[in-house]
Amino acid sequence: MLKRISGNTFYLPGPVNIGVYDHGDGSCTVIDTGIDKDSGRKIQKALEQENLALDRIINTHAHADHFGGNAFLVRRLKAEVWAPSLEAAIILYPELEPLYLYSARPLPELQTKFLQATPSPVDRIIEAGSRTEEGLEFIPLPGHSLGQIGVATPDGVLFTGDAFFARETLEKYFLPYFIDIPRAKETMSSLLAGQYKYYLPSHGLLTDDPQETLSANLKRLQAIDEFILSSLKGEPKTREALLAELISACDLLLNPAQYHLYNSTLGAHLSGLAEENKLEFIFAEGKMFWQLK
Ligand SMILES: [Zn+2]
Known part of the structure; x- marks a missing residue:
């Protein structure tokens, strides 16, 4: 079931939190789609309960657990998919994810749904810093992936993708996944400015004060x-x-x-x-x- 964060901004809590922005005309934008068709089905159900038609999907970045539900939703609901350019390449050709991790034709052990999602079309390339006609703004958050973006809604909510991780995740995985450490540090430092009312990481809890979690993430990068x-x-x-x-x-x-x-x-x-x-x-x-x- 969708939970309201503020105004027209909702989310579907789960192992990957899904953002939903109600356009106010019966249609909506979904931010990330989870790992597979089952997560796509859950999103479809939650939108149906609220009588919301899916207009577009925005992918914050191209890790399998963030766009694996795209194909199902595109097929069922004819939604458009928007993604940043480098991420779009992997959404179109998901074998690039295990390929870059292994740096050659990947081992079959790396070609599981956790690292290689079902491919999905991409209809529009997102430019960081631009916004949609409904006022959704794309904030550059590189570091965890090269082209990751966050999505800020007119209600003061920022969906942060995997720009930082919850403290529990840091405890569980000593070495949190980042691909560009200087950029990850810059991204976290920019989030410390605290200009949004609410922050929702893809893996973790909604918060209005991410300072402590951001400091813990920065400290971990420093410790490594x-x-x-x-x-x-x-x-x-x-x-x-x-x-x-x-x-x-x-x-x-x-x-x-x-x-x-x-x-x-x-x-x-x-x-x-x-x-x-x-x-x-x-x-x-x-x-x-x-x-x-
Ligand atoms: Zn990720």
Whole structure:
């Protein structure tokens, strides 16, 4: 059942919170669609209960759990799909997600619905900073993915996608998934300004005060940077050696999906630290080593 946040802005709570903006003329926009056709079906049911026709879907970013319900809703309800350009590429060709995680033709173990959604058409490319005729504004929130956007409604609600994670998620996954650490930090710092009345992360609870959660996220990114810098104090190490250290120091759960998500996130920390001039790489013994600069 839809829950009202404020004015015409609603959401459908779940493992991935779905945003709904009522246009006031019997039609609506849905923000993200969950992981598969079952989540699409739940969205359809919730909209039917409120007599809302689905006009368009907006995808904050192209992770499988955020657009997996698109195909069902497009087929059933003829909705349009809008997404930022880089994200649109993956929504059209979802095999790109396991492909970039593995960096070659992916293992079948990575081609599950959690990392490779059903493809969906994309009807319009979203420019960050633009708005729809109903006043929905697209806010750039890069970091967790390269082109992620948030959606701000005229009721002062910001749907933040995966720009930051709930504290419980941080406890559960020591290494939260980010692909560009400097941009993730900038995004979180910009959200600290607190210009919206309500914030709804895709995984977590609605809040009117995200400061503490944002600080915890920033602290975690800092802690991982520091772990890497202090581990490299004694000697240069390969990415694989650093990953093994992180996994055993933090007692991280291992399976094919998690391993590649950790590896990608570690890669983001390494390229971020190189961008900040703190690290550099060298080649020796046929290996690529990271060392302090
Ligand atoms: Zn995501």
